[in-house]
Amino acid sequence: MHKLLELRNEKLLRQALTHRSYVNENPEFGGDNNERLEFLGDALLTFLSGEYLYQRYPQMEEDEMTRRRSALVDEKQLARFGNEIGVDLRMRLGKGAIREGGFTNPNLISSTFEAVVAAYYLDNHSDINALRPHLQALFDSVPDNIVVSRSDVDAKNRFQQWVLANTGTNPPKYVTIQSGGLSHAPEFLAKVFVGDKEYGEGRGHSKKEAEKRAAVDALAKLKKSGLE
Template identity: 70%
Template sequence: MHKILIFHDEKLLRRALTHRSYVNENPEEGEHNERLEFLGDAILNFLSGEYLYRLHPERGEDELTRRRSALVDEKQLAKFALEVGLDVKMLLGKGAIRDGGYQNPNLLSSTFEAVIGAYYLDHSSDIEAVRAIVEPLFESVPEQVVVVRSNVDSKNRFQEWVQRNIGPTPPRYLTEQIGGFSHAPEFKAKVLVGEEEYGEGIGRNKKEAEKVAAEDALAKLEKQALLS
């Protein structure tokens, strides 16, 4: 068993593994893992940023931001989830299981974030305990993979364009769920600079919808010959 699954409070681990779809079918279960997912996402962003800051003293902010996004994007976090064995431990509703939830990158990455958040709380909010768990995972990602992914991150590309051509304030995303099911929701995102809308997109989760919105913004800029 991977160390990330060794908890003092087994109930906290179970909550981290519990998807909304399972709670919908088993109300007595109580709370699902979305609050822990929020916490884990913040922790992973911090730890990956700090890790890259130490690893690449010669890199600038833009490059470090792209690399951080590559380390903690949905695809990579889903791989981490599989490496530590979260797939077979996720508590999913019947519909989510029927739709291949145990192999769904969205569910895998979200559960990984939730487990990170729970592990932090289980270890008395000790960030060093979490660092000891996640840095070996970061180190296992080949440099070539990070570079390739970082070069295609649409949100960072659009933010760089905004900061070069408009000003230092980054674009903001307005994202909401517009449909789908509890195990397979659908989100719509709009990306704005100031009050002007530059693009919109639809995806299976907030991150994907925002990525598509950024891609839409970049495509429009390219069509207007404004992309440099």
């Protein structure tokens, strides 16, 4: 078993592996799903991947580091990490999610991996140093020639740069809600605002994906208007 799955607090590990579809179908379970842990894990991975790139590539410019960080923590890559440590077959899913191929669903695997990262962090008394060697090993397994083309992976960053350079106001604000889908495959709608003005919207199977799509939509509208 991978070290990230070796927790002293077994209840915390169960929560990290439990999708809300399992909780919905098993009310007697009495535990929480992993969504709050997923939120924390996302923040930890964003920070630690940025720190990793800063230390490993001392000559790399900010723009490329931003794109590489996005590629390191996107859904596809996190799902690969999840498979590598054995998260995929340990997920606790509802029957509906299983019938729909949940054990091979990149969105579910990547979200569960984020939750496991957070659980390991909490299990080690919120000591971020405990995470570093395990995540560094996973980051090291990613080829140096990882695709870092300017695409929607850094759309949020590009839109924020445009806002700060052209409006002089606060950074963009994303408002994201679940707009449909099933319990194991939700769909989210995100809208991006600058002040009270809406600039774009997007949909995705995760909040991060929906926000990226909203930023892509905002940039496309700016380009169409000749403002980008």
